[in-house]
Amino acid sequence: MHRLLILTLLLGSLRVLALRAEEPVYEFRGVWVATVTNIDWPSQRELPVEELKKEALRIIELHHRLGMNALILQVRPSGDAIYPTPLAPWSVYLTGEQGKAPGGDFDPLQFWIDECHKRGMELHAWINPFRASLHAADSLHLTHPARIHPEWTITHNGRLYYDPGLPQVHEHLLQVLTDLLTRYRVDGLHIDDYFYPYPAVGQVFNDSASYLARLNFEEPLSIHDWRRQNTDRFVKASHELIKELRPDVRFGVSPFGVWRNRSDDPRGSDSRAGITSYDHLYADVIKWAREGWIDYVAPQIYWSTRDEAANYIKLADWWNKNVEGAQLYIGHAIYKINGTQRHWDRPTELADQLRYARRLDKVSGSIFYSHNHFLRDNHQLAQLLSDTLYRNPALVPPLERSRDVNIPSPSAVSNLQHKRGVLTWELPAEEEQENLRFLLFFSDRDNREERVVTQSTFYRLPPTLGRKRRYTVQVVAVDAHNNMSPRSETLRLRF
Numbered sequence: 001m002h003r004l005l006i007l008t009l010l011l012g013s014l015r016v017l018a019l020r021a022e023e024p025v026y027e028f029r030g031v032w033v034a035t036v037t038n039i040d041w042p043s044q045r046e047l048p049v050e051e052l053k054k055e056a057l058r059i060i061e062l063h064h065r066l067g068m069n070a071l072i073l074q075v076r077p078s079g080d081a082i083y084p085t086p087l088a089p090w091s092v093y094l095t096g097e098q099g100k101a102p103g104g105d106f107d108p109l110q111f112w113i114d115e116c117h118k119r120g121m122e123l124h125a126w127i128n129p130f131r132a133s134l135h136a137a138d139s140l141h142l143t144h145p146a147r148i149h150p151e152w153t154i155t156h157n158g159r160l161y162y163d164p165g166l167p168q169v170h171e172h173l174l175q176v177l178t179d180l181l182t183r184y185r186v187d188g189l190h191i192d193d194y195f196y197p198y199p200a201v202g203q204v205f206n207d208s209a210s211y212l213a214r215l216n217f218e219e220p221l222s223i224h225d226w227r228r229q230n231t232d233r234f235v236k237a238s239h240e241l242i243k244e245l246r247p248d249v250r251f252g253v254s255p256f257g258v259w260r261n262r263s264d265d266p267r268g269s270d271s272r273a274g275i276t277s278y279d280h281l282y283a284d285v286i287k288w289a290r291e292g293w294i295d296y297v298a299p300q301i302y303w304s305t306r307d308e309a310a311n312y313i314k315l316a317d318w319w320n321k322n323v324e325g326a327q328l329y330i331g332h333a334i335y336k337i338n339g340t341q342r343h344w345d346r347p348t349e350l351a352d353q354l355r356y357a358r359r360l361d362k363v364s365g366s367i368f369y370s371h372n373h374f375l376r377d378n379h380q381l382a383q384l385l386s387d388t389l390y391r392n393p394a395l396v397p398p399l400e401r402s403r404d405v406n407i408p409s410p411s412a413v414s415n416l417q418h419k420r421g422v423l424t425w426e427l428p429a430e431e432e433q434e435n436l437r438f439l440l441f442f443s444d445r446d447n448r449e450e451r452v453v454t455q456s457t458f459y460r461l462p463p464t465l466g467r468k469r470r471y472t473v474q475v476v477a478v479d480a481h482n483n484m485s486p487r488s489e490t491l492r493l494r495f
Contacts, residue, residue, distance in 0.1 A: 028327070031068055035082055078128065087179055128194050133159065136160045163207055174241055194281070252298060255297065271314065272310070302369075304336075335373045350384065398483045422458055
């Protein structure tokens, strides 16, 4: 079962947490876990398999305790992979040697998926599709596609890229996605801001040959519009592949935090960013969302609420106003806390960002970059989340596309009863219990609400709810797509 409890049964007991008004029932709470250059995992190359597992479990357990419900794991950092596949060599960041497998039959990606699902967390596979190698001078393994097909690649600013203008590259990448989606029960497929490379002073991305070649077969476009067309085609094809193979998988993109500046386009944001997603990375994510090619957008709004050239509040407002057709999450730069940039020494900066995002009507979650920055001096970010903002578990927002394939929501439960400290309820006879969980809502006379999630059709009331207090209780069923049933009848109790 790949979508399990949001609140995991540990040692036979359930955590029951007091609900605060600012904590929504549906909220995406994710963390990027980077593998490139050993940023987050593994901590170093050549670790034994048992150490690889221990480090992964420490990461998963930490974020489960903090209230996260998704991890976004970088599975293809630079043309290689952290899982066995005939389409790419093993990553150098695992074993120190590209193409060398970790010991035994250990499959890191499967391990991450299994351990996340045990705890009710989603695992999204994060890929960097067009990055062939982090350094152009790297020695590539014999099985690396960039070594087999050097004609697919372009060297730019010391790095090796696949040319997004080549149909052969797109075909290869779609094979990569097919392999991932058919062999692994990932919950999401995630691409960050790297489509075309970031511009570099004095450097030109030399794709003129593929540009001129395509002009012979297609309508004339400027090289900039042609590049955007290339990324459009890749994203659309990826969407169609996911919808065909795994319609339950959510497809997301986390673009650079500025789409366009208003000075270049009246539709753009009130910002003065030197780089924009549309003009420099050729990623028109607003179009992708509008066309329904992606399920969520997570702009990397990596500026503070006090920045002037690019301001968090102004940018969050802009994305909230302009994203249509996809869910909107906000990417937060926790790596900047207590860093060298101005304003990031404010103890309340992240809390202010999260609270502001929750007030925006289209924002339904946050993602944090990256894991390791939860482990340092960060103005007690972990305590802020676990004790306050993420004190209660949240469900990942339902995948809107699931409604397109006519997946019905669960039926309401019935016959809610309380006997000797145990709540019980029943499912309709035609309802299958497999993959269902149940969300219980407790409200006291002061309208303070508490909630809990369980996998069973009964719940033993714990003393932590409070003695000699009156509650009303309702139960909803939640399916594997996080769709909720109508609420049950209300039961009044005192214990």
